[in-house]
Amino acid sequence: MRHIAIVGSGPAGYYTAEAALKQWGDSVRVDIFDTLPVPFGLIRTGVAPDHQSIKGVSRRYETTALTDNVRFVGNVTIGQDVSIAELQDLYDAVILATGAPNDRKLGLPGEDLPNVFGSASFVGWYNGHPHFAGLDPALSHDTAVVIGNGNVALDVARILAKSQDEFAGSDIVAHALTALDASQVRRIVILGRRGPHQIAMTPKELGELAHLTRACPRVDPADLPAEAEDAALDPGQRKAVGHLRAFASAAPCPERDVAVEFDFFASPKAITGTERVEEVEVERTRLEDGPxxxxxxxxxxxxxxxxxxxxxxxxxxxxxxxxxxxxxxGGRFANEEGRIRPGLYCVGWARRGPSGTIGTNRPDGFAIIEKIAEDIGEGTGESSGKTGRPGFDALAQERGVHVVKFTDWQKIDEAEIANAREGAPREKFVAVEQMIEASGSKD
Known part of the structure; x- marks a missing residue:
C-alpha cells in the first residue's frame, strides 16, 4: 500500500490524486488536505462568479473524491495543525498543491493605502473566500484603476462594470452584489506597462466586454500598432488584439454610463492619498528590445x-x-522538476508559479506521480512502514483537530444550494464557522 498526502484541494491537488489512482489503483490511499472546510480551491474562490461553465470542472474532481481510495481532509492547516515533517513520517510522499493564493506586491509608494487591494483579496471578496469576505471596499469614487494586462484584470474590470441584472446565474456572494449595486464607479482604467501586442488577455474574456449592457470599452487608436504587424502574432493573440481594434473603432456609446478604458504604455510609479487612495501617478513608457x-x-x-x-x-x-x-x-517552492527533497514534492502553481490554465495542472499532476513512482516503487506489495491515514487520524484526535470530510462538504453544498437567491446556483457561506455548522460535523 502506498500512502500519499496532497496539500491543497484545488485543480492541481485533484488531478494529482486522479493520477495516483491510475498509477497504483487499489494499492494507494490518498489524503487531500485543505485549510478550508470546503474543497476545489480557485474553482470556488478564484474563477469569476459569472463564469459558471468553468466551475463545472469540479464535477470531475468530485468523481475522484468519492472513490474509496481518496479522502478529503478539510479544516486542517499544514504547518500549524500538523507539520510537514510529521506528514512525511506518516506518508510515503507529501505533495504540495497549494497553488499561489497570495498577491505579488508592486513595491510602490502608497501601495498600503486604504482601498488599494491585490486581486487575490478583491476577487476573494466577491467570491466569498472566508479570508477576504470582510474586505468591504469603498466604491464611492467615480474612478477605479486596475493595474495589469491579464485575464484577472479583465475579470475585475468586468465585475465592477456589470449591472445587477447581469449577475443572474452567477454565484457572486450577496455582500458583494449589494455593494456593487450601490457602486458609484463609472470609469475603470486598466493600466498596462506595455502595448496591445504584449497583453496576456484571451479573446473570450476581452470579447465579453463588448456585450455588457451599461459599459463601453475604449482603446486609443494611437496605442495600436500598424494592423499588418498583427500577422506575426499567434492566432489567439491576433484575435484578442482584434477585439482591441474593434473597441478603438467603435462609435461612442453615450447611452452607457460606465467607461472601461485601456491605458497602454502606462507604468504606475506611486499611489498617493492621505486617509485613503486619491491618485495614481503614472509614467508613459515606450517599447525597446530586451533579452x-x-x-x-x-x-x-x-x-x-x-x-x-x-x-x-x-x-x-x-x-x-x-x-x-x-x-x-519565483514566488513558489524551491524544486527541481517538482522534487523538493526526498519524499516531498510540489505540483501546479506551487511548482511552476502562476502560469497556464486550469487544465495545465492535469499533465503536471500525472508527471509528478510518475516521478514519485520512480522514487518509491510501483506498489509491489512491500511495506514502507508508513501508517498513512490511520496515523494522521490518531494524531488529529490527540491534538483536537476537527477534520471536515467530503461527506460533510456535501452537506455544506446542499445548504448553499438551498439558500440560493432566485436565479443563482448557490449562496456561499463566507465564514468557516458557518461552513462547519452546516456540515453537521460537530454534532
Whole structure:
C-alpha cells in the first residue's frame, strides 16, 4: 500500500490524486488536505462568479473524491495543525498543491493605502473566500484603476462594470452584489506597462466586454500598432488584439454610463492619498528590445489619474510553509522538476508559479506521480512502514483537530444550494464557522 498526502484541494491537488489512482489503483490511499472546510480551491474562490461553465470542472474532481481510495481532509492547516515533517513520517510522499493564493506586491509608494487591494483579496471578496469576505471596499469614487494586462484584470474590470441584472446565474456572494449595486464607479482604467501586442488577455474574456449592457470599452487608436504587424502574432493573440481594434473603432456609446478604458504604455510609479487612495501617478513608457522580448522603459512623461479604488493584478505567489525551501524570486517552492527533497514534492502553481490554465495542472499532476513512482516503487506489495491515514487520524484526535470530510462538504453544498437567491446556483457561506455548522460535523 502506498500512502500519499496532497496539500491543497484545488485543480492541481485533484488531478494529482486522479493520477495516483491510475498509477497504483487499489494499492494507494490518498489524503487531500485543505485549510478550508470546503474543497476545489480557485474553482470556488478564484474563477469569476459569472463564469459558471468553468466551475463545472469540479464535477470531475468530485468523481475522484468519492472513490474509496481518496479522502478529503478539510479544516486542517499544514504547518500549524500538523507539520510537514510529521506528514512525511506518516506518508510515503507529501505533495504540495497549494497553488499561489497570495498577491505579488508592486513595491510602490502608497501601495498600503486604504482601498488599494491585490486581486487575490478583491476577487476573494466577491467570491466569498472566508479570508477576504470582510474586505468591504469603498466604491464611492467615480474612478477605479486596475493595474495589469491579464485575464484577472479583465475579470475585475468586468465585475465592477456589470449591472445587477447581469449577475443572474452567477454565484457572486450577496455582500458583494449589494455593494456593487450601490457602486458609484463609472470609469475603470486598466493600466498596462506595455502595448496591445504584449497583453496576456484571451479573446473570450476581452470579447465579453463588448456585450455588457451599461459599459463601453475604449482603446486609443494611437496605442495600436500598424494592423499588418498583427500577422506575426499567434492566432489567439491576433484575435484578442482584434477585439482591441474593434473597441478603438467603435462609435461612442453615450447611452452607457460606465467607461472601461485601456491605458497602454502606462507604468504606475506611486499611489498617493492621505486617509485613503486619491491618485495614481503614472509614467508613459515606450517599447525597446530586451533579452526576453519587448520591454517597457520610462519616457519621463508623468501624469496622474484621480482614483478612489486601486486593484493590483500583477500575479500571485505561493504561501510559505515552515521548513519548506522557498524560491523568493519565483514566488513558489524551491524544486527541481517538482522534487523538493526526498519524499516531498510540489505540483501546479506551487511548482511552476502562476502560469497556464486550469487544465495545465492535469499533465503536471500525472508527471509528478510518475516521478514519485520512480522514487518509491510501483506498489509491489512491500511495506514502507508508513501508517498513512490511520496515523494522521490518531494524531488529529490527540491534538483536537476537527477534520471536515467530503461527506460533510456535501452537506455544506446542499445548504448553499438551498439558500440560493432566485436565479443563482448557490449562496456561499463566507465564514468557516458557518461552513462547519452546516456540515453537521460537530454534532
Amino acid at each position: 526576453n522580448g519587448m520591454r517597457a522603459v520610462g519616457t519621463g512623461e508623468i501624469y496622474r489619474i484621480p482614483a478612489g479604488l486601486v486593484i493590483i493584478c500583477i500575479g500571485y505567489q505561493t504561501s510559505k510553509i515552515p521548513d519548506v525551501p522557498f524560491d523568493e524570486k
